[in-house]
Amino acid sequence: MSSSDLSAFRRALAPALKGGLLAFALVLLSACGFQPLYGDKSYGAGATEKLSEVDIGPIADREGQKLRNLLIDRFYPSSRPSSTRYRLEISLTASEQKLALQKDASAVRAQLNVMAPYRLIDTTNGAVVFKSNSRTIISYNVLEQHYAGVLTVENAYDRALLDISNDITTRIAMHLGRQP
Template identity: 40%
Template structure:
């Protein structure tokens, strides 16, 4: 109990809680369309994370994301068929201010695995689950990186 009482005194503060500078700035980011189904899923996940009270009326930032997924077959069986696959999704993102200048850019990668089974349906479900896990990982990582950017110096971040 004593540790919980001393926790606020150590300078700990949430990264993107309801009343942090990051939460206020994230709600001003317009997430642009991302091509393909995977891009739609990532965009929806980012929108769910960014907007507390609905989409911004006059966004101060725009976020562009490009995705590059690839599937690598692993675990080769005796008959030369693959039994396992690795899904790599590379996301390149750019945060631009209202003037269109890039204020933050970077890349993040998600790696998920799935089994290749005799049943095509089971393999399809496993692959879709790997894509869903990748979207969740990418969304969390992009949100974390933008939150760190906005929490560094919110005045400088909004002036950029």
């Protein structure tokens, strides 16, 4: 077999080999127990339907209201449910830490630490079915101009709350997805 025949054979064999590897990977992936989080499952409702069974309780302060609104947007894609099986209680704490101090002790960089311990309560019996803590750290520049500095801190809070809402939504959906 000449080298040109061999290269033609390899070119003809490459698509079949790639297809075979893809099929093999899909078989391995299905055997590992992988299931889509938001897809329908044969044994129960998907995460989207189960998230709509959760009532999100009020959260103190303005940042808590923003977090609650973000969670409502994620938990109830179409409309809010009339009756729920679970209640989600969240408390929110934030602290700022100055970083990168200059010689005059003024900071040019800061870090925002936001913690949100939460628990999921079954409303039928009052039992806590899931309890966790979500935490995020956001860094931002400390600006000399007052208005720009206020907007920078507000933006840091908004980014932190978005991270926390994504984390809480994912963890609650995973927990409820395990329920039969």
